[in-house]
């Protein structure tokens with residue numbers, strides 16, 4: 001994928017309600033938020049902030065569309081056909097959608113076009129295939145009764161997405177909700193608000209009825225909160241930080257109650273035993289799991305736990321992989337190290353690393369701002385991949401989700417010690433175990449308090465059937481898999497007396 005000029009990409013801002021953009025003069029929004037490009041800090045657009053009135057308009061529109069457009073009632077295979085067409089349009093739009101995604105986010109263009117857009121399209125296709133597969137069950141009752149559960153859509157789903165993979169994270173919410181026959185009102189992050197508008201446009205082009213997929217813009221405090229509390233929102237699905245997740249859960253309890261799916265933060269361990277096969281590959285995997293998207297990944301493998309004898313050779317190899325990465329603007333073809341989303345977030349990373357060093361840690365690699373200027377990223381916030389050793393479970397960089405390319409290394413001598421170090425007091429999103437010993441790998445699969453365990457690999461494949469979601473404070477419920485589809489349905493019980 002070639003480099004491109006971000007100023008050449010047409011940005012369409014606003015809310016998308018009832019199948020169209022809401023015009024400037026009829027908005028009545030209270031204020032606007034400026035949107036900056038992480039790669040160079042340039043403010044390139046702004047978004048309106050939907051207040052209570054605009055949120056109400058979007059949800060009412062969705063509710064009417066849910067009741068009257070026929071989306072929920074149509075033959076599920078027809079719904080699937082429209083969603084497959086939607087997926088095809090997303091795929092075909094990769095040259096534009098990839099640029100739109102890339103320019104204002106942390107996603108380098110090669111990855112946005114090569115992964116984010118096709119993965120979004122395939123996720124929509126995956127859930128389209130579910131549309132006629134889950135209708136309910138017939139219960140084993142006595143002969144004189146017929147008992148059933150009937151699967152029904154909720155109505156209007158309120159979806160709130162983070163900035164780190166704007167299209168993919170939103171699609172994990174939207175695709176199962178739509179396939180199950182719901183309407184959706186989506187609020188993207190105010191830092192990455194534009195690519196999902198294009199997604200909503202393409203949905204309408206594909207034949208999703210107007211009003212079934214709506215996008216509202218704004219911040220969390222006003223727009224997100226109004227959306228979650230709206231009485232006609234039947235269910236909320238959220239991906240973001242643990243703190244926001246807790247606030248949303250409280251808002252759901254106080255305005256409903258409403259069911260809620262929460263995909264939250266993590267502090268995931270990578271456990272490497274001395275018998276792990278192919279050390280060079282392991283090093284590449286470990287480095288990749290903390291530098292992909294510059295560590296701004298919920299499942300970033302941020303805590304390296306390594307058997308003592310392997311610590312030095314592994315650290316050395318990880319340092320070599322770190323050194324290969326090229327920071328630069330997301331629109332430069334050769335960029336392999338993403339910018340940090342914003343200057344305050346880069347300062348936060350610096351603060352955590354600085355305080356961890358002051359408390360006695362050793363800096364093996366990185367620990368400074370990187371220069372993205374050579375590849376168009378002047379004035380962007382870049383941070384060098386960092387490895388900290390001589391840390392403990394109490395070190396700030398070991399405890400806190402950094403959301404940056406910062407890896408800590410702790411050593412262990414026994415399996416028991418490794419397992420104890422791996423358990424985080426709060427988070428339980430994912431973990432990686434690297435060993436040639438199958439029994440040991442499975443003991444860790446059983447023992448780890450984590451929603452996902454990868455063995456001799458780290459990160460997702462394109463197996464959408466495998467759900468993702470956290471244990472402990474990393475979340476409630478799942479995205480992807482059958483579970484996420486079923487979480488967009490409610491089940492009605494029916495019991496019929498058959499006696500004459």
Ligand code: NAD
Pocket residue numbers: 160161162163164169187188189190218219220221223224225228239240241242244245247248262263264265266297298299401403429468469470474475479
């Ligand atoms: P965030 O919690 O700051 O914001 C996420 C979204 O919530 C944004 O759209 C924001 O506007 C909205 N929001 C904020 N306050 C709100 C409120 N009170 N009510 C309603 N909405 C509100 O998170 P972020 O910085 O955008 O994303 C990074 C976080 O997301 C990290 O903690 C990361 O681990 C997590 N994450 C988790 C997963 C997962 O699958 N578990 C995936 C990606 C990111």
